[in-house]
Amino acid sequence: MIIDIHGHYTTAPQALADWRNRQIASLGNPAETPKPSELKISDDEIRETIEKNQLRLMKERGIDLTIFSPRASFMAHHIGDFETSAAWSALCNEMCYRVSQLFPDHFIGAAMLPQSPGVDVETCIPELEKCVEEYGFVNVNLNPDPSGGHWTSPPLTDRYWYPIYEKLVEYDIPAMVHVSTSCNPSFHTTGAHYINADTTAVMQLIEGDLFKDFPELKLIIPHGGGAAPYHWGRYRGLAQELKKPLLSEHLLKNIYFDTCVYHQPGINLLTEVIPVENVLFASEMIGAVRGIDPETGHYYDDTKRYIEALDLTPEEKYKIYEGNARRVFPRLDAALKEQGR
Amino acid sequence: MIIDIHGHYTTAPQALADWRNRQIASLGNPAETPKPSELKISDDEIRETIEKNQLRLMKERGIDLTIFSPRASFMAHHIGDFETSAAWSALCNEMCYRVSQLFPDHFIGAAMLPQSPGVDVETCIPELEKCVEEYGFVNVNLNPDPSGGHWTSPPLTDRYWYPIYEKLVEYDIPAMVHVSTSCNPSFHTTGAHYINADTTAVMQLIEGDLFKDFPELKLIIPHGGGAAPYHWGRYRGLAQELKKPLLSEHLLKNIYFDTCVYHQPGINLLTEVIPVENVLFASEMIGAVRGIDPETGHYYDDTKRYIEALDLTPEEKYKIYEGNARRVFPRLDAALKEQGR
Numbered sequence: 038m039i040i041d042i043h044g045h046y047t048t049a050p051q052a053l054a055d056w057r058n059r060q061i062a063s064l065g066n067p068a069e070t071p072k073p074s075e076l077k078i079s080d081d082e083i084r085e086t087i088e089k090n091q092l093r094l095m096k097e098r099g100i101d102l103t104i105f106s107p108r109a110s111f112m113a114h115h116i117g118d119f120e121t122s123a124a125w126s127a128l129c130n131e132m133c134y135r136v137s138q139l140f141p142d143h144f145i146g147a148a149m150l151p152q153s154p155g156v157d158v159e160t161c162i163p164e165l166e167k168c169v170e171e172y173g174f175v176n177v178n179l180n181p182d183p184s185g186g187h188w189t190s191p192p193l194t195d196r197y198w199y200p201i202y203e204k205l206v207e208y209d210i211p212a213m214v215h216v217s218t219s220c221n222p223s224f225h226t227t228g229a230h231y232i233n234a235d236t237t238a239v240m241q242l243i244e245g246d247l248f249k250d251f252p253e254l255k256l257i258i259p260h261g262g263g264a265a266p267y268h269w270g271r272y273r274g275l276a277q278e279l280k281k282p283l284l285s286e287h288l289l290k291n292i293y294f295d296t297c298v299y300h301q302p303g304i305n306l307l308t309e310v311i312p313v314e315n316v317l318f319a320s321e322m323i324g325a326v327r328g329i330d331p332e333t334g335h336y337y338d339d340t341k342r343y344i345e346a347l348d349l350t351p352e353e354k355y356k357i358y359e360g361n362a363r364r365v366f367p368r369l370d371a372a373l374k375e376q377g378r
Numbered sequence: 379m380i381i382d383i384h385g386h387y388t389t390a391p392q393a394l395a396d397w398r399n400r401q402i403a404s405l406g407n408p409a410e411t412p413k414p415s416e417l418k419i420s421d422d423e424i425r426e427t428i429e430k431n432q433l434r435l436m437k438e439r440g441i442d443l444t445i446f447s448p449r450a451s452f453m454a455h456h457i458g459d460f461e462t463s464a465a466w467s468a469l470c471n472e473m474c475y476r477v478s479q480l481f482p483d484h485f486i487g488a489a490m491l492p493q494s495p496g497v498d499v500e501t502c503i504p505e506l507e508k509c510v511e512e513y514g515f516v517n518v519n520l521n522p523d524p525s526g527g528h529w530t531s532p533p534l535t536d537r538y539w540y541p542i543y544e545k546l547v548e549y550d551i552p553a554m555v556h557v558s559t560s561c562n563p564s565f566h567t568t569g570a571h572y573i574n575a576d577t578t579a580v581m582q583l584i585e586g587d588l589f590k591d592f593p594e595l596k597l598i599i600p601h602g603g604g605a606a607p608y609h610w611g612r613y614r615g616l617a618q619e620l621k622k623p624l625l626s627e628h629l630l631k632n633i634y635f636d637t638c639v640y641h642q643p644g645i646n647l648l649t650e651v652i653p654v655e656n657v658l659f660a661s662e663m664i665g666a667v668r669g670i671d672p673e674t675g676h677y678y679d680d681t682k683r684y685i686e687a688l689d690l691t692p693e694e695k696y697k698i699y700e701g702n703a704r705r706v707f708p709r710l711d712a713a714l715k716e717q718g719r
Contacts, residue, residue, distance in 0.1 A: 181564075187528070188564040223522075223529040228581035228616045232605045233574040240569035260612075264573045264605030270641025271601075274667030274678040275569045283672075300611025306647045326615030331624075337615040 038378065039341065040362040040369070041095070042176070043213065043259055043295050043319030044103035044144075048090040049132055050082045057111070057125060064117050073128055083135055092143055094322055098341050104362075104369065105133050106147035106178050110226055112217035114152040114183035119160055122151035126164055134172040142376070145369060147176035147213070150201075152183040154190065159200045169208050175369040176257075177205070179212040181238055186221030186230050193238055193256075194245025202251050209367045211255035211293075214238045227325035235263025239292070243276050243284070248291045255291055255365055257317065261298035266310045285312075293365055295319035296340045296357070299326055304343035313353045317361050318344060379719065380682065381703040381710070382436070383517070384554065384600055384636050384660030385444035385485075387474055389431040391423045394473060398452070398466060405458050414469055424476055433484055435663055439682050445703075445710065446474050447488035447519050450665075451567055453558035455493040455524035460501055463492035467505055475513040486713060488517035488554070491542075493524040495531065500541040510549050516710040517598075518546070520553040522579055527562030527571055534579055534597075535586025543592050550708045552596035552634075555579045568666035576604025580633070584617050584625070589632045596632055596706055598658065602639035607651045626653075634706055636660035637681045637698070640667055645684035654694045658702050659685060 056076045063069035095103060107129030114122055126149045133146040148168035150161040168174040179201065182188050191197045193214065205212055219230035235258050248254060258265065265272055273284055281287045295317045298304050308316060319340065326337045335342055344357060363370035397417045404410035436444060448470030455463055467490045474487040489509035491502040509515040520542065523529050532538045534555065546553055560571035576599050589595060599606065606613055614625055622628045636658045639645050649657060660681065667678045676683055685698060704711035 188562055190564070192564055221529055223531070223533055223578060223582070225581045225585055225616075228584065228613065229574075229578040232577050232609060232612075233570075236573050236577070236605060237564060237570040240566045241564070243569065244566055261608070264577060264608060267602070267605060267608035267644050267647060268573060268639060268641075270639070270644060270671065270678050271573075271667055272569065273673075274640055274669050274671065275566075277669045278667065298609060298611070299615055300609075300651075302647050302650050303608050303611060306608060306643050309643050310641075326612055326619065328615050328618045330611065330615065332614075337611050 038102070039100045039358045040318060041100045041103040041320050041322070042257070042317045042362050042366070043297055043321045044091060044105045045108045045321065045324060046105060046133055046136060047108045047323050048086045049108065050078050050086055052076060052078050053128065053132060056128065060121065060125065061116060064121065073124060076128055078132070080135070080139060083132070084139055087136055087140060090323055092140065095143060098339055100320070100341065101143070103144055104147050104176050104366070105136055105144045106176070107133055107149040109178065109215050110218040112149050112178070112180060113185065114180055114217055115154055115185035115220055117153070119151060119153040119156045122153045123164065126151040130164065130168050130172065130174070134174075137173070145372060146172050146174035147178060148174050149178050150180070152180050154184040158198060161201060162204055165204055169210060169368070173368070173372060175366045175372065176210060177212050178215040180216050181214055181234060182216050185217060186219035186224045192241040192245065194241055194247045202254050206251055206253045209253070211257055211365050213257040213259055215259055231260055231325070232263045235260050236265055239263065239265040239272065239288070240275070242288055242292065243272060243281060244279060255293065257293045257295060257365070259295045259297055259319070259321070261296065261303060261307050262294035262311070266294065266307050269310045289315050293317050293361070296344060297321045298343075299337040299340070300330070301343050301346060304340065304347065308347055308349070313349070313356050314361060316357050317365065318358045379443070380441045380699045381659060382441045382444040382661050382663070383598070383658045383703050383707070384638055384662045385432060385446045386449045386662065386665060387446060387477060388449045388664050389427045390449065390473055391419050391427055393417060393419050394469065397469065401462065401466060402457060405462065414465060417469055419473070421476070421480060424473070425480055428477055428481060431664055433481065436484060439680055441661070441682065442484070444485055445488050445517050445707070446477055446485045447517070448474055448490040450519065450556050451559040453490050453519070453521060454526065455521055455558055456495055456526035456561055458494075460492060460494040460497045463494045464505065467492040471505065471509050471513065471515075478514070483717070486710060487513050487515040488519060489515050490519050491521070493521050495525040499539060502542060503545055506545055510551060510709070514709070514713060516707045516713065517551060518553050519556040521557055522555055522575060523557050526558060527560035527565045533582040533586065535582055535588045543595050547592055547594045550594070552598055552706050554598040554600055556600055572601055572666070573604045576601050577606055580604065580606040580613065580629070581616070583629055583633065584613060584622060585620060596634065598634045598636060598706070600636050600638055600660070600662070602637065602644060602648050603635035603652070607635065607648050610651045630656050634658050634702070637685060638662045639684075640678040640681070641671070642684050642687060645681065645688065649688055649690070654690070654697050655702060657698050658706065659699045
């Protein structure tokens, strides 16, 4: 079984974006705010956007199941206030829930949170509870920079974030550290901000001692861990300068990297440097890079090809494709077992 | 001959830091500003800090020459205003000039600029002129984020930066894109801000068309190019989405990556992904990571060991160690030839 732990509903029906645009246009003019009930999307419309896109590619590539969350760049937590984010995330999460209900064999949900810059993260907990308890979601995307490229929040190791971590540990679900769109012109969203955020998160976790306070907490650093595996010597050395334990102790009992690295040499390095137990198969397909690589003739984001080309034992491949995911997302494992998988 | 293109005077005598601390303490109180002439450092003091440190390690490791610039994290362009940066950079550059005069066989200078957030970069040109014309410097460090982690300047492709590029092209010297200390608590200086800046610069250059306007301009992306080589597939794919030429055309005629990557797998990837013509030997020794790697028993920043372990032809090694540097820094080549080297 092959589980893609990192997919977003990037192909949602246009009506969702239209609703969001109306919401944004109404900022400062509450009478114009669209009601959630004004969003009308039929099951057939959802089916079509999934069958033609993600599900088609999953079948072509041999991917059985995707952990599916709202489009990351559309989270845009910097827009409006908490109420803005709350209404928007509720709609986006509901869309992913409906996908998981329409295609229960192929999709299971992951939540976006109604984060808002400067707002207490406790405000996100009701949405998280609903997503886990009512929607059966198995993961949550946590944005370390809801300001969208201005990095005004405290580091992930700060107590500011602890209410979320407490809830995650209580539910035994991990979080994927995933930023949204950049509104800082210095940072291209998917080319700089995403990768920088991954790198930044790893270094924040090295500097702090978060997993002393939360030994059960699990965090996923997407996009192959940003720059961290490529500079693993630097990070081992910086941890040493900071008098931290070896990274195998200090980080790798709690953090995981996905395989959203879009060429063979990158995946080779990732699996050479990072223990196979800490690598989770993912493609973030129909995401940042949708083209075909002229050097290979295949989609850049067809990351299964890179894994297949590795010299791994069947046990190691099993871990990357399925075993690690069942361990890191216990609620996914439970849901699969309930389905007899 | 082995040329280390990326060294900083991280071991300068304490009097330099003391002067800077007095300067910072005097901000807002101009009567207290220390005069440059109050900084007293003898040649013997400089000799000692170099002989015991950089030169000792260069001899141990077999490095012949280092392109030597002021300590990057101490540039701190966000402190004070243009006058603050102007006085500080003049002193720091003079220190590197004195090192190059005391050890002409082993060191040649590279400038820091008196950048200041929001200030026209043309103000930096007199210092640059002095460093090139009077001090014989062969390179300059250009800070893409003088705000120190708030990223308030326009992207490197913006016309804001053009006066500097025009001067660089006129002098036929490159620039190394190098940030300074981070005053944003999200970003650890050497673990996040440096690497993020490298990644950000590469993506800015992909998004823009700077080298159409400056076909002769050469930029060095330090620290192995940040995350870029590890995610080279992503960057090739993003360039494709942006309808840019192949990166071999769009970037690699003008940008170069150094080898400040502190473990073997990273250097392996760098030299597998990036053409050898675009790789410049460097160690940034006695810099961010000063310890000994317990996995190898050698200094993390002894990057020559990683190059030596590569399966390269003598011609390829020559390019990385010397040939590319002579091409990218024509004033270095001229200076060496004058020395009969």
